[in-house]
Structures are given as structure tokens and as C-alpha cells.
Amino acid sequence: MIHYLAIVSSPNTLSCPKLNETGHATKLWASNEEGLRNNLLYNFNCPSELKQVHALLIKTSTPLSVLPLAQVASVCAFTSSFPYAQKIFRCVNKPEVTIWNSCLRNFAESSSPFDAVLLFYQLRKYDVLPDSFTCSFVLKACVQLLDLLHGRILHCYMEKLGFQSNLFLQNMIVHLYASCGAIVDATLLFDEMHQRDVVTWNIMITQLVKMGDINAAYKLFKEMPERSVRSWTAMVAGFVQCGKPKEAIDLFMEMEKSGLHANQVTVVAVLAACADIGALDLGRSIHEYSNKSGYDRNVRICNTLIDMYIKCGCLEAALLVFEKMEERTIVSWSAMIQGLAMHGQGMEALELFSKMVQTGVKPNGVTFIGLLHACSHMGLVEKGREFFVSMSRDYGITPRIEHYGCMVDLLSRAGLLQEAHGFIKNMPMKPNGVVWGALLGGCRVHKNIELAEEAIVHLNELDPRNDGYYVVLSNIYADAKQWENVAKVRKLMRDQGVKKMPGWSSVTVEGVVHEFVAGDETHPQAQEMFASWDNLLQQLRLKGYVPNTSVVLLDMEERDKEKFLYRHSEKLALVFGLLKTPPGETIRIMKNLRVCEDCHTAFKLISQIADREIVVRDRNRFHCFKYGSCSCKDYW
Template identity: 70%
Template sequence: MSSLYVVPSLQIEGRHNLQSSSKPISTLRTEFNSPIELQQLHSLFVKTATPLSILPLSRVASVCALTPFFTYAQQIFQQLDRSEIFMWNCCLRDFAESDSPFDAILLFYQLRSHNICPDSFTCSFVLKACVQLLDLSHGRIIHGFIEKLGLQLNLVLQNVIVHLYASCGEISDAILLFDKMPQRDVVTWNTMITQLLKRGDTDSAYNFFVQMPERNVRSWTAMVSGFAQCGKPKEAIDLFTKMEEVGLKPNEVTVVAVLAACADLGALDLGSRIHEYSKKTGFYKNIQICNTLIDMYIKCGCLQAAHDVFESMKERTIVSWSTMIQGLAIYGKAEEALELFSKMIQTGMKPNGVTFISLLNACTHMGLVNEGHAFFTSMTKDYGVIPSIEHYGCMVDLLSRGGLLQEAHEFIKCMPIKPNAAIWGALLGGCKLHKNVEMAEIAMRQLQDLNILNDGYYVVLANIYSEAKQWENAAKLRKLMRNKGLKKTLGWSSVTVKGVVHEFVAGDDSHPQSEDIFKMWDKLLVHMKLRGYVPNTSVILLDMEEEEKEKFLFRHSEKLALVFGLMNTPPGETIRIFKNLRVCEDCHASLKVISEIVNREIIVRDRNRFHCFKDGSCSCRDYW
């Protein structure tokens, strides 16, 4: 030890003087936080003849690593005849996993400057730091160094390199490296699949998936999650079913992904089964799973089940509260939504931007204009939440639906954010509800200036013209749509019977039970008219004979889905229908009457909200 430089006892301002401490050396040996304190301790070891070997050498490395005392640490390692690279690797690993991963890169260069030869572990830790930082520049240098050292056959290193290139956006280089690898393991394949899915390339990811010689739960989960997140819920559920068939048990991440897919697809039976599985496995304690369950039940038309999950949670996050508030909002239960918000505030939970979108939606769905105004003001004034474009959109929608079209227009003009298509679309939707042609044309001009090629906006304006009997303008707009290559989105509705989803489009006669469906509708129609139902042919915005309009009206997709559900489910069972467009006024009136005739609850999820028909009325109170 005589070759080591030892600093005498020092009293350093703001620091503990290790030599003057009354603590035993066995305790002091771990309490140094700087090279100076280490030298103080070293001095004490010399004076007390304490062996240097009791020092925690990984700590010696970490306190000296990026300082002028680097060689001092080297001397300690050499004196004790310990593997120097092992100590620095421990330090590199800690740096790579810390909040400052760049320190690992700095230490690597310091090792090289002192001619310390790195090994495979050294390279893997530095590469992981590069991945954390998405630092491809230094990553390429390390990659080259690995080739120079002859470590290119190390599978762990090759996997990290592929991960680095793919996560830094160089997916073609990652694929090239993948193809050249002499051997691969499940980690290699999973890395490629995960990175492709992050780019939204589900087709390429699935091609890798089917080629895998061996798959683990992570492989299946990555693919299921990828499909769910990329708007392919049917594919996600189909793949999950295959995963179960091969005997693999889903983990918590899988469960979240499948529940999200069930929510998007309205697959209540599978969602409920996953709920039971979560209870049996203990996953039910996972807050994210509970939050996804709430969302799933809401979107599948089971508000009470969602509320039961919410109430059963021992701990809730802002996501839990916001999701439940949004659920109450889209079911037309604005008062309950606002009451739940008050309870949330009482618990000390601070609302975020999503919470206020839920609150504003609640006000929109029930026409609570004053309350909506108050929340919009409160979000910044009381909670420091800066309104986003979504919040402004909610306000325009609230005002427009409430018939305050001029006020909505002025609100848009005063926005500090440039209005987007959703803003003008909300105003256009309000113009349709309140049959205002002039304001609709203003909104449409703005949408055209934004070069928005959304068929829905053109269809809405064409319908506004048709309702105003401006057939020529409606025809011109439809011709413009054809010239732009725009086609009206086909309306469809689906209903699930015994776990099988049945889809219907307007006028659909392709279903095997179509003839029976039409016959049952005719029978229902007799009872409906006895209860005062009169077909609202004004929703058929085509210039045709009244009789033809009625025939067209009676073949709307939600009516066909409903009749099919009535025919194929037990009496009293709730029927849940999912529709891609807004439910029309006539279908809304029809379903109210039918719910009373058949004594059933009928739940319809359309593009904007839920309608719960029961005993001849709807939860939306005819405001939608």
C-alpha cells in the first residue's frame, strides 16, 4: 500500500470528517461519497492497519470513474490484484441504468484513454446506454469497436446492436444486421417485431412473427398489443385466441392489450372472461388492468359493470376517475358525471386535461352550456390546465349543439390556437342539427381551405342542402365529391349473438336470415304504428317518392341488427348494437317504441355516444 498516495486527515466544509468519526471502520467503509473521502478512509485504514480488501470496490470505481482520481482507483484494484475491468463494468452498468446514461459513454472513453481493454460486458452496457439515449452516433463507434475486438459472434451484443439501430429509426440497417446474424434467439425476433410495431408496420411485424422458430409469451403479447394499438382489434383477438390454443397463459401486459381490443370491437363475452381470469390470477390488483376493464365495459355497453370495477378498486389513478366520468358522459348521465368529479376533487386527486375533456363532453351530451363554460374557465384558473385543441373542440361542439352557432363562430375566431378540421366539423354538425345553411357554408369553406378530404363533411353539407330543399346545391356537392374521388362512408351496424359478431349494412339482404328479418320487421311495424309511430322520411335526403323513402328507411342497418338480435336471443336479454355512424332520428324513434313493445333494454353505441333504450325512452333524453 505504500505506493498509493494517501491524503492526511482533512476537515472539509460541508462534509463528514471520516477520520474523526466515532463509528466503527466496518460502518465507515461504505460511507465515502467522493474521492477525497475515499482517501481519508484509506488514510485511516493505514493508521489502524485495517486491510484494504474490506473496501467495496464497485463503490471505489463509481466515485472515481469520471474524476481526475481515476488512476487512484486503478492503483487500489492493482494493489488488491482484482480484475480491473470487472470493477469498471459494474460501474458502467450502474451508469447505463441511471438517469444519466451518458456517463457510461464517458467512462467507456476514459477506459480507452487509459488503455484498459473492454470485454463483451463493457460493450453491452455502453450499447444499452446508447439505446437509452437513442445515440446512434456513439453506438456506431461501439459497433465498430466490437467488430475490431472480434466480438461479432456474441449473440447478446448482436441483439443489442439490432435493438439500437431499430430504435434509432434505422430499421433497414437493423433488418440487414438481422439477416446477416449467424444465429438468433427469441430475443432477436422479439426485438424486430417490437420495433416494427412501434413504427406501425403490423404487416412486416406479423411476417417476422410467423417465421419465428420459437415463440414465448412476450412474442405473442407484442403482436397482440401491436394489432390493438394500430387499430386492428379483430386481428388482436384472433391472435390471442390462437395463443390460448397453443397453451400459453397471458401475462398482465397481454390482458391489457386484449381488453383494449375487446373495447374497440365490443367483444363483451371475451372481455368478461378475461375479467374472471384476472381475478383468478391476482392480476385484478393491477391498476392498469382495472382501468382498461372500466373502459372495456363502458365501450361494450355495460356501464354498471364498469362502475362495479371502479367501486372495487382500492387505489385509483386520474385515469380511473377520468374514464368513469367519460363513461357517464357518453351514456347521457351528465349529473352523475359532474357529481363524480366533485367526489374526485374531495379525495385530493388533481384533474388533468383528459378529465376536463370528459366533463365538457358530459355537458355537451346534455346541453349544459353554462356548466360547460364554467368548467372551461375553471380548468386554467383553478387547476392550471392549459386548454388544448381538443378542449376548444368540445366547447365549439357544446355551443353548436346548443344552437348558439354565432357564438360558436366567434369563439373559433378568438381561439389562440389555429382551428383544425375537428373544430370546423363540430360547427358544421351543429348547423345540421339547427338547419343553418349560411353558417354551414362558412364552416365548409374553412374545411376546404384546410384541404380536408373527409367524405363525412361533404355528406353533412349535402344533407343540409337537401333538408332545405336546395336539391341543385346538394347535387353539385355530390358531383364535387365524385370529382375528388370521395365516396360516402357506408353505414353498418353489428350485433353479437352467442359470441359471433353479425354485421349489417343499410338495405342488406345478404344475411342467411334476411327474409325472416324482413318478415319480423313488418310484424313489429304493425305494433309500432298502433303506439303512434310515424315513419320520419325526412331523414332520407334523396328526391324520391314517399313510398320508396319508407322502404329505404325500414332497411337501415341498426333496425336489421336489432331484429336479428330479437330473433336469436332469449326474451329479456339486453341487446347491444354497435354502429359506425350517428344514429338517425327515425331509428332513434323506432328503437324507443320497440324497447317498450318487446320489454327489452336496447343499447346502441353510435359514432358519438351510447343510447340506452328502455320502456319507450332513451337515456339521451332525445338530445344527441
């Protein structure tokens, strides 16, 4: 029999006012009693307070069913009053496990999901028979915690209870194993399942993508008997994450042919792929689809659109998306600031930062990377120093290695190589390859062989397989006519198995991406392109163009150097674009390496001769050639 506390019936607990003639005192007493009951009924936080409420309910002849049973379970779950709660549940004639399940769900979704695991052991201790919902809530807690140990124990218990045919629970177990990195166990369970649905396949594909095993994920994807939008989206996003944007776009095209429509997550993934390879036409069509589908207010989609347009060389379109946004996050502002910096509009980037601060948005570390890039591309050394100090002094942001790399790049570009070197030596963390690479790049521009040799020693330890660093050092030696050292660098590359990455450029014509490799003469329209270049060359010479053969860092005849120059991949892409696009249309070229000085000079003149805007994205920044000049103002 349950023992009750009769505290509320004590004469000292409630004062008894004197009755008046109208009986108002009686009503007041009833009102006070009811108010106290209601106050206690929903505000007990421990077993003793629960017992006070219980006693009051008995005194007022109120049924126990008015008790918030989930709260009863919560306050008694981990105390010696657990059996007391059980007796209450039996009195209200409600399945006990149902009430505990409600408590389990709350624990699993709380900031302390391990409480759900502890409560499960309490249930077993007091002989409460779990059902499928019990197991699902505890599994959810295990997934939240990535608790493989207790997940395995629960899995064994589920087998004993005969839940093998419960597909929902089996999917949760697969999800748990895969999320915890036990992909072998997840695969074994997946293979042994007598029944699977699209959720089962999606779980495996998603987790394999997260682990970076894109090939295994794609193999499963191809074997799926039925695919949902989520299946396609997981694979599209997976290809983007592992650096295969072309495959992502191809898969998206297949999805559209299958008759499925992209959801908001798909849109973000495809836009990211478009940004990576500069697929502007597809990006625009996705933007149009997004607006028609009502996604134009989705902040994440808008942010990805800004990034896509910036990386495709459409700064105006990115600004338009930014300006139309009803809600902007720090990601929106930072992306736009960095985009302006990449496109040579450094002052505009700094002005946008001031506007952002005025609106009350607090910058983060990414914002300052954009600001430092802007300063670097404009040679604003003092302003860059101010920003570097301000980020920690004014905003409490500890500079990361990326910020130090930006500062080294800023100083190195400006020719302050000794200061950049000292900056590296005083860094609070060990410099990485990007930091030393920034110094090496400055050494190339300002022809400092001594510091370049020191930088390459560190780079050989930090990133020995990166061909770019060896090529830069080789170029520095070649520029100084030190051909013997050039040969040594190339021998070192061969000995270490490092191969120089071939330069390539791409241009999109009518939605089709055309790629060109330096020196390529195998293109089906090669002769037409070469003839067009010869015609352009005559007009270039009339404008004062003289081939800059110093950028050809090979020991060969001058005439051969000129021919080598004329076959640079960006020149081939440009000539093809001029031949295949209507007059006045902007030509957008994507290049994997840094554009050379000769191409840069030629493109400025060609933009004037052909009356075209030419946008080139190289590995460092954007160059917008228009009316005979470049947005970089020749500081790059």
C-alpha cells in the first residue's frame, strides 16, 4: 500500500479563515486550495514534492489521472522512488511502458541523452518489459552520443525480444553502427537484412559518403532498386565533397531525366558543383528553378548562389542576390566581401565591411580572411596590419594559421620579404605549406633566390608532393639564367616522383564546357583556332604587343619560345570563345594555374580589339579584362 504525506492537511499548512454570512470565506478557502493544488500539480521537481501533491489530491478527492505522468516518471527515474512511480502508474490504469517511453523520448532529445540509456537499465532492473518504441528512443540517444558500446548491448537485447522483423529498428541499428564508424558491422547487418527499404540504402550511402568512400557509396547507389530524392542528393553532395563536381553535375542531370525534382538540399549541392567548375549556365537555370520553387528565401541557398556567381565570374549577379536577401547571415556578408576582393574590388570590400559592422553584424574569422585578401590584392599593407590587430583586439577572434598566411602573402606581394620572413619566425604555431608557399610566391615576383631556397627546404618537409613549389623555384632559377640549378630542381622532382601538373583552361559555349591543355594541337578545330590567333596577333602587334618570352622558362630558341607562348591553354580557350560566341558576349575562362604575364598583357589588348569583356579565374583570383585594362590593376 502506498504511504502518503499528509502535509497539506496539516492545520499549519493552510490557514482557515472565519466564515461570514454570505459564505465568501468558504469560497476563498476553496479558491486558495485549488490554486495551491494547481501550483503544486505542475511544479514538483523531486519525489518528496510529488508526494505532497499526491497527498493533496487524496485530500481533495481528485483522481490520480490528473497528474502529469511523464513528469512523475522523470523525477522518480533515478531514485529509490522508482517503485513508487510504478504504483502510481498502475493506479491510473495506463500501460506503464508507455509512460516510461515518453520519459525516454524527452531524455533522448535533451542535452543529456545518456539519461535515456540509464533509464533503460532502470526499466530492466524493475522488470518493465520494453517495446519497440523503448528501443527506438534508446537507440536515438546512442546515435546522439555515438555510443557504440551500449548500442551493441541494446542490439543484442532486441534480438532476444524478436525485433528482427522491425524494419524501423533495424534501420536505426545500421545507422548507429555506420555513424560510429563501425562500417563493417553496418555492412554485415545490411547484407543480412531480409527486408530493406529506400531508407536503409540511404543510410548506408550517406554514411559512406561522410567517410569519404565515394566509390563504395556509388556502387550501392547503382544497385538500389528504388531511389528517392534523398538518394540522389546524397550522391550529388558526396561527389562535390570529394572534389568531383563534374560527376555531381552529370548525376544531377540523370536525376532530372528520372522525373524527380530537386529539393532545397539538392539545390545547394548542385550550386556548389557549378561553383567548382564554373558551370554558369547550369547555375543560372538552378537559380531560376529555385525561385519558381519558392526557395528564394532560403538563406543557405542564397549564400550558395552568391558563392556560385562569384566563382563563375558574375560579381554583379552575386551582388543582386545579396541585395535582395531579406535576411543575411555572417556567411552572406563574408562571402560577398571575399568575392569583391577576388574580383579586384578591394575598396568596395572594405566599404561593405563597414556597412556590415554598422548594421550590428559581428565579423568572424572568415570575414577577416576576406578583408586581408582584399588588402593583399591591392597592396594595402598598413590597412592589412590594422585588420590583423583589430580582429583580436576589437572582436576577440584569435588569428588562425589562415590569417597568418594572408599576412605573409600581403607582405610578400608588397616586396617586404624580410618582414614576411620575420613574421613567419614569430608565429605562435608551426607554419604550414601555405604560409611558406606565400613567401615563395613573393620571392618569385621580387626575384629573391636566397629566401626562396630557405622556403623550399621547409616546403620539402611539409608538402613534398606538391609540384607547384618546385616549379616556382625552378622558375626563379630560370629567370636568373641559373640553368644548372633548374636542372637540379627537375632532377629532384623526378627522384621524388613529383610530376608537374599540366596547365589547362576551360571555356563554356552554349552550356558545353570545352577544355584546352597547353600546347594542344589535337583539337578538331585547331587549324581554325590557330588561323584566328594569327589574325589577332597582327592586330596585337599594331597595338604595341611584344611577346614576353621571359615567362618561357626553358632553354630554347627565341622563335620556339614565342610559339610556346602562343599555345598557352588560356589563349586557346580565348580564341575558341571568340570563334564560337556571338559578338559582345562575355567570355569566361577557368584556369587551374596562375595566368602568365604574357597572357595577361595580351588579354588586355584583345578585350579592346574584340570589344569583349573577358573574365579569367586562375588559381589565385579573378581578372576582368575590359576596354584594354584589368580589374587587378596589374597588381597580382
